[in-house]
Amino acid sequence: MSKRKMFLKMITASLLRRRSRMLIALLSIAVGATILAGLVTIYYDVPRQMSAQFRNYGANMILLADSGETLTQTAADAALKAIPEDALFGATPYRYIRLDMVSRQLSFTTAGTDFTQVQKTSPYFHVNGRYPENEREILVGKEIADSLGLRLGRVIELTYKPTVAEQNAGVPSDDWVPGAALSGSAEGWQKEPVYVSVSLDGEGLISSISIDASLQTPEFGGRAGTDEAYLRQFIGKKLPLEDGDVDALTGATITSGAVVNALNSARKATRTAESKRSFNVVGILETGGEEEGYLFLSLSDMESLTGENDKLDVVEMSVQAANSDELQSYADSMTQADERLTARLVKRVTRSETTVLSKLQALVFLVTAVVLVLTMISVSTTMMAVVTERRREIGLRKALGASDNSIRAEFLGEGLFLGGLGGILGAILGFVFAQVVSVNVFGSSITFQPLLLPVTVLVSMVIAAVSCLLPIRRAVSIDPALVLKGE
Amino acid sequence: MSLLEIKNVSKIYGELKALDNVSIHVDQGEWVAIMGPSGSGKSTMMNIIGCMDKPTSGQVLLDGVDISKESSKALTEIRRDKIGLIFQQFHMVNYLTAVENVMVSQYYHSLPDEEEALEALGRVGLRERARHLPSQLSGGEQQRVCVARALINHPELILADEPTGNLDEANENIVLDLFRQLHREGTTLIVVTHDPEVAEAAQRTIVLEHGRVAREIINENFVD
Ligand SMILES: Nc1ncnc2c1ncn2[C@@H]1O[C@H](COP(=O)(O)OP(=O)(O)OP(=O)(O)O)[C@@H](O)[C@H]1O
Numbered sequence: 176m177s178k179r180k181m182f183l184k185m186i187t188a189s190l191l192r193r194r195s196r197m198l199i200a201l202l203s204i205a206v207g208a209t210i211l212a213g214l215v216t217i218y219y220d221v222p223r224q225m226s227a228q229f230r231n232y233g234a235n236m237i238l239l240a241d242s243g244e245t246l247t248q249t250a251a252d253a254a255l256k257a258i259p260e261d262a263l264f265g266a267t268p269y270r271y272i273r274l275d276m277v278s279r280q281l282s283f284t285t286a287g288t289d290f291t292q293v294q295k296t297s298p299y300f301h302v303n304g305r306y307p308e309n310e311r312e313i314l315v316g317k318e319i320a321d322s323l324g325l326r327l328g329r330v331i332e333l334t335y336k337p338t339v340a341e342q343n344a345g346v347p348s349d350d351w352v353p354g355a356a357l358s359g360s361a362e363g364w365q366k367e368p369v370y371v372s373v374s375l376d377g378e379g380l381i382s383s384i385s386i387d388a389s390l391q392t393p394e395f396g397g398r399a400g401t402d403e404a405y406l407r408q409f410i411g412k413k414l415p416l417e418d419g420d421v422d423a424l425t426g427a428t429i430t431s432g433a434v435v436n437a438l439n440s441a442r443k444a445t446r447t448a449e450s451k452r453s454f455n456v457v458g459i460l461e462t463g464g465e466e467e468g469y470l471f472l473s474l475s476d477m478e479s480l481t482g483e484n485d486k487l488d489v490v491e492m493s494v495q496a497a498n499s500d501e502l503q504s505y506a507d508s509m510t511q512a513d514e515r516l517t518a519r520l521v522k523r524v525t526r527s528e529t530t531v532l533s534k535l536q537a538l539v540f541l542v543t544a545v546v547l548v549l550t551m552i553s554v555s556t557t558m559m560a561v562v563t564e565r566r567r568e569i570g571l572r573k574a575l576g577a578s579d580n581s582i583r584a585e586f587l588g589e590g591l592f593l594g595g596l597g598g599i600l601g602a603i604l605g606f607v608f609a610q611v612v613s614v615n616v617f618g619s620s621i622t623f624q625p626l627l628l629p630v631t632v633l634v635s636m637v638i639a640a641v642s643c644l645l646p647i648r649r650a651v652s653i654d655p656a657l658v659l660k661g662e
Numbered sequence: 663m664s665l666l667e668i669k670n671v672s673k674i675y676g677e678l679k680a681l682d683n684v685s686i687h688v689d690q691g692e693w694v695a696i697m698g699p700s701g702s703g704k705s706t707m708m709n710i711i712g713c714m715d716k717p718t719s720g721q722v723l724l725d726g727v728d729i730s731k732e733s734s735k736a737l738t739e740i741r742r743d744k745i746g747l748i749f750q751q752f753h754m755v756n757y758l759t760a761v762e763n764v765m766v767s768q769y770y771h772s773l774p775d776e777e778e779a780l781e782a783l784g785r786v787g788l789r790e791r792a793r794h795l796p797s798q799l800s801g802g803e804q805q806r807v808c809v810a811r812a813l814i815n816h817p818e819l820i821l822a823d824e825p826t827g828n829l830d831e832a833n834e835n836i837v838l839d840l841f842r843q844l845h846r847e848g849t850t851l852i853v854v855t856h857d858p859e860v861a862e863a864a865q866r867t868i869v870l871e872h873g874r875v876a877r878e879i880i881n882e883n884f885v886d
């Protein structure tokens with residue numbers, strides 16, 4: 176038999192055949208290891224858990240275009256490459272447009288978006304019914320649904336009219352060229368828009384005109400689109416119109432003024448002034464927030480309604496990061512990569528996440544350290560008692576020729592064996608402990624970290640070894656002569 | 663040829679002279695008994711010869727080496743290589759079986775060899791009980807295991823302190839027979855005893871009194 180085998184045999188026999196005392200040492204190590212493994216598991220899992228928890232409160236980063244411009248999906252996609260794929264939990268594009276519900280004379284802020292991403296960045300959205308999946312399906316905020324009495328399965332018709340600002344973008348005079356077809360709009364009675372479109376002849380004079388004043392009071396301003404005499408005045412006039420060029424419609428001074436303003440700011444027609452579409456209500460959205468006052472369409476439905484192509488107002492992102500510095504660095508690199516974009520943190524969410532995390536982690540550290548010290552004291556005391564109990568045996572071993580190093584090796588071996596066994600026990604129990612805590616506190620389970628087992632076992636062995644140092648010193652100092660004294 | 667040469671050895675505990683200028687010599691292969699009243703310094707002398715203690719003064723030559731001057735590490739080595747110890751209390755490692763207890767001695771000496779250990783137990787008539795723990799053995803059996811353990815590494819010198827003190831007649835005879843065998847094989851034996859019968863089995867008896875050699879008795883009746 177080899178020496179090593181005998182060594183192991185002696186150690187295991189000592190532990191297995193002298194159970195009671197060693198069981199106490201084993202138990203203290205196992206308890207210590209359990210708490211260590213449990214807390215470390217929670218420690219490493221908490222950021223993930225907390226992230227998931229905080230993500231429930233919405234996106235933690237947004238991507239905007241600079242100075243009120245719009246964003247394109249391509250630019251956004253390019254910018255998103257700055258974030259590692261596995262850290263990007265979701266990125267939701269939004270295009271906000273006001274759409275009119277002509278039948279009720281109401282208009283609503285409507286978001287064109289990607290519903291699969293919405294579910295990732297806004298997990299707190301609660302939808303009665305379902306998210307839109309097909310064309311011409313709409314998600315209606317609860318507030319709107321309540322005020323209109325909308326229910327699932329109903330159909331609503333939405334109209335898109337470009338806003339005055341949208342119509343008037345740019346410098347009109349650039350477009351007043353001979354042969355041009357122009358359109359424009361301006362605010363009329365009660366800020367409701369008036370739309371005009373004209374064509375210019377070879378000399379740049381108005382050759383035809385049509386006016387949409389359907390949002391004005393029908394019996395006054397509303398006549399602007401149909402009153403032949405009124406319309407005829409514009410033919411042959413040159414843009415811009417000046418005071419006295421045309422007479423105002425009786426009883427509709429404001430509408431008439433709006434028509435002139437619309438003409439003077441008219442630009443080459445790039446899109447239909449107005450389009451409408453009907454949508455199936457497939458979901459009612461409850462959030463407890465302002466989203467309940469919005470309508471939500473798919474981006475493609477929105478684009479076919481507005482005629483826009485690839486325009487976004489904001490991209491909301493949910494990004495996983497260890498702390499706000501890491502998050503900020505993602506934002507910075509996105510901002511730097513494309514100067515037309517700005518990425519910003521949604522401050523409230525990220526900051527609270529970091530402070531809560533660092534406090535929790537400090538606490539875990541402290542508790543772990545205290546537990547480890549207590550374990551060490553307990554194991555050390557037990558081993559001390561063990562050495563006293565085994566004085567005669569140690570003396571005997573020395574009398575039989577054991578060197579000090581053999582004695583050290585044997586006790587250290589027993590300590591390490593205890594540490595290893597306690598560590599394995601602790602790693603398993605600790606995982607169970609962490610699992611219970613996680614399920615009860617966070618309501619979600621944790622995955623077993625394979626690294627946890629070797630780490631816990633190693634730490635337990637180190638703790639056990641350190642705890643054995645003093646008892647070993649005492650063991651080594653035992654005098655072999657006491658055996659002959661036959662006490 | 664002398665294996666052991668004790669010259670003017672004293673061991674002083676404070677006021678007490680446990681050994682007082684003792685000179686003894688033991689030849690290679692000799693069987694010596696040491697007698698004397700309680701407190702006369704027998705165990706003190708055995709401790710010194712057994713390399714577990716050092717004299718206050720004097721020389722102890724074991725195989726020509728002065729062990730009174732060696733470091734405790736060197737003493738451990740000498741004890742391991744040359745000496746087999748048997749005690750009055752049957753000191754066994756209580757969580758190891760009989761054969762494992764014998765192997766402990768091999769383990770510190772060289773290599774554990776179960777076959778050899780079983781053979782040694784066979785010599786003391788305990789081969790059948792090899793797998794028993796000390797708690798399952800009688801006092802006599804335990805002492806026989808200790809004898810097996812002492813002889814397993816073929817020491818030059820066997821030191822036995824009251825080996826039969828706690829044994830009944832039958833077991834005492836078994837142990838004495840083992841000593842006779844060892845003696846025939848050429849092992850030097852030093853046996854401390856209170857029992858005149860055990861002393862008579864030896865070739866020579868040294869009597870200690872108050873830490874001094876009071877007298878020496880040559881056993882005329884010694885049968886080889
Ligand atoms: N470590 C010690 N410290 C102080 N005195 C000691 C020590 N060891 C032994 N003595 C004393 O030395 C004397 C001799 O002791 P020793 O053990 O050698 O006696 P012994 O002859 O073996 O007696 P016994 O037959 O009772 O075993 C005794 O008086 C004892 O009290």
Ligand SMILES: [Mg+2]
Nearest residue numbers: 704705706823
């Ligand atoms: Mg004695």
